[in-house]
Amino acid sequence: MIFKIEKKLKGSLGRVGVLSTPHGDILTPAFVAVGTKATVKSLNPEQVKDAGTQVVLGNTYHLYLQPGDEIVREAGGIGKFMNWSGPTMTDSGGFQVFSLGAAYGKDISKVTKVTDPSLLIPERFDDSDAPRLAKIGQDGVSFKSHLDGSIHYITPEKSIQIQHNLGADIIFAFDECTSPAEDLRYQEEALERTHRWAERSLVEHKKLNTENKISLFGIVQGGREESLRKKSAEFIKSLDFDGFGIGGSFAKEDMSSAVKWVNEILPEEKPRHLLGIGEPEDLFMGVENGVDLFDCVAPTRLGRNGTIYTKTGKIIIMNTKFRNDFKPIEEDCECYTCKNYSRAYIAHLFHGKEMLAGTLASIHNLYFIVNLVKKIRQSIMDDTFYEYKKEFLLNYKSR
RNA sequence: GCGUCGGUGGUGGAGUGGUCUAUCACAGGAGACUGUAAAUCUCCCGCCCUUGGGCUUCGUAGGUUCGAAUCCUACCCGGCGCA
Numbered sequence: 001m002i003f004k005i006e007k008k009l010k011g012s013l014g015r016v017g018v019l020s021t022p023h024g025d026i027l028t029p030a031f032v033a034v035g036t037k038a039t040v041k042s043l044n045p046e047q048v049k050d051a052g053t054q055v056v057l058g059n060t061y062h063l064y065l066q067p068g069d070e071i072v073r074e075a076g077g078i079g080k081f082m083n084w085s086g087p088t089m090t091d092s093g094g095f096q097v098f099s100l101g102a103a104y105g106k107d108i109s110k111v112t113k114v115t116d117p118s119l120l121i122p123e124r125f126d127d128s129d130a131p132r133l134a135k136i137g138q139d140g141v142s143f144k145s146h147l148d149g150s151i152h153y154i155t156p157e158k159s160i161q162i163q164h165n166l167g168a169d170i171i172f173a174f175d176e177c178t179s180p181a182e183d184l185r186y187q188e189e190a191l192e193r194t195h196r197w198a199e200r201s202l203v204e205h206k207k208l209n210t211e212n213k214i215s216l217f218g219i220v221q222g223g224r225e226e227s228l229r230k231k232s233a234e235f236i237k238s239l240d241f242d243g244f245g246i247g248g249s250f251a252k253e254d255m256s257s258a259v260k261w262v263n264e265i266l267p268e269e270k271p272r273h274l275l276g277i278g279e280p281e282d283l284f285m286g287v288e289n290g291v292d293l294f295d296c297v298a299p300t301r302l303g304r305n306g307t308i309y310t311k312t313g314k315i316i317i318m319n320t321k322f323r324n325d326f327k328p329i330e331e332d333c334e335c336y337t338c339k340n341y342s343r344a345y346i347a348h349l350f351h352g353k354e355m356l357a358g359t360l361a362s363i364h365n366l367y368f369i370v371n372l373v374k375k376i377r378q379s380i381m382d383d384t385f386y387e388y389k390k391e392f393l394l395n396y397k398s399r
Numbered sequence: 400g401c402g403u404c405g406g407u408g409g410u411g412g413a414g415u416g417g418u419c420u421a422u423c424a425c426a427g428g429a430g431a432c433u434g435u436a437a438a439u440c441u442c443c444c445g446c447c448c449u450u451g452g453g454c455u456u457c458g459u460a461g462g463u464u465c466g467a468a469u470c471c472u473a474c475c476c477g478g479c480g481c482a
Contacts, residue, residue: 036435057434095434104436111433133436146436177434219434247434276434297435304438305431320428350438351426358438 001170001215001242003271003292009380013263013290016380019271021087021169022213023079026054028271029287031278031373032089032295033366037062038072038082041300042358043366045084050336051366052374056084057295060162061093061154065145069165077167088168089295092159092201094175094194094219094247095276097141101134102179110249110276112180136176138193156200160216164208172245172275173201175219180249187223194221195235202239215242217273220262224251229258233265243271246291250277256285263290280309280372280396284389287376299369303362306350309369313397317361322347335367336360 002020009015019026033040033048036059040048048056058078063069075081079088098110133144140155159174175194178187198218205216218241222228236244244266250258259274266272271292274282278296286294299309306318310330315322317329328338329346337346337360349357372392379388 034435042438091434100436109433278433282433296433298433301432301435301437355438
């Protein structure tokens with residue numbers, strides 16, 4: 001993997017680059033489509049590609065459980081298995097430590113609002129007996145399969161072994177994605193663990209990476225805490241990773257400062273991936289603060305659930321007012337959905353619970369987000385980033 | 400015409416003397432979703448102010464009862480059977 005910076009955004013950490021992988025170049029900044037179980041939900045690879053997607057991200061935990069990483073290896077790796085010829089990445093399972101652990105059965109997301117104190121638990125011990133499918137030990141994480149209840153112990157070494165079997169171009173160190181509700185003491189403890197796991201991930205990767213085809217990204221954690229974020233960036237930077245992931249929990253209000261603290265420390269010449277972030281405002285924020293790669297389930301999950309991105313904000317296509325609205329989602333959108341279907345038709349598909357509904361909405365949403373990042377990239381090339389950002393955010397109303 | 404069974408909120412369908420504005424599902428309305436336990440989840444869904452409460456509902460009209468969607472009578476409507 002080679003990363004080349006082509007142009008920088010003046011007065012910021014932003015940059016435009018090209019990330020070359022064994023399966024092709026990624027023009028950065030770029031939005032990575034999430035294909036957890038070796039499929040971008042409801043889309044076939046042609047549709048993913050036509051939406052402008054350059055890279056797809058699979059998931060270690062999910063593919064390990066089903067169909068099993070050995071099967072994927074036998075198939076020739078995740079790309080070949082899913083018929084995606086472009087670059088691929090896999091997440092390490094670190095997010096499942098959060099989603100199946102602290103977040104299990106709760107209404108918490110990794111991005112929270114500071115204004116919602118109900119989410120901030122002063123002491124974390126009062127819910128230690130809450131049911132969860134992931135339990136953290138010092139050596140790794142014990143997962144109880146959501147599919148069949150079987151127990152699986154994932155260590156950093158195991159995660160890297162699985163990821164080598166999955167065979168993506170870029171893989172991630174095993175980390176602990178913490179909940180935004182955790183207190184400082186716990187964030188510190190978790191960070192130490194993530195750092196040890198980073199070292200172990202790297203050692204295992206070096207051992208397995210004999211053909212030198214796979215690149216490993218280390219993950220910076222530290223929650224919302226400035227000191228921890230900086231400490232983590234310094235530590236992860238000191239290890240021989242090919243690039244970096246910025247993970248963990250954020251408060252919407254100070255996500256930009258958290259990203260900035262980290263990217264001011266991380267080496268300029270290596271790529272940075274802001275894990276799991278991808279609302280339109282976040283993309284501008286991330287790029288401006290030196291992020292090269294984003295991934296997020298939002299385009300496809302929102303799409304399947306009937307929420308659709310537009311330049312003026314998200315719309316819920318099932319709303320009554322769209323039932324007889326025969327315009328496309330966006331008049332000037334070049335995606336397959338907008339070129340061929342009306343809001344009324346898509347609303348009809350959703351009301352009728354037709355499978356095509358989620359597909360058409362996902363095509364548009366993915367195109368919208370991927371294309372937004374492309375336009376942001378182009379605006380840096382054209383020296384119009386700040387104007388473009390201002391214009392976009394002026395029109396875009398997030399709810 | 401006689402007999403018989405049945406008529407419950409937009410729909411299907413529970414409920415057979417009080418805890419009934421009435422279980423449940425669907426339809427309908429609004430919302431949520433950030434490294435996918437998610438084609439999922441939450442809330443609303445008679446009317447009116449809306450914390451809480453007020454008013455009107457179970458084919459129609461009477462009646463019994465402290466109290467009726469639930470019991471009785473008549474009528475109306477529908478299914479089935481016999482003429």
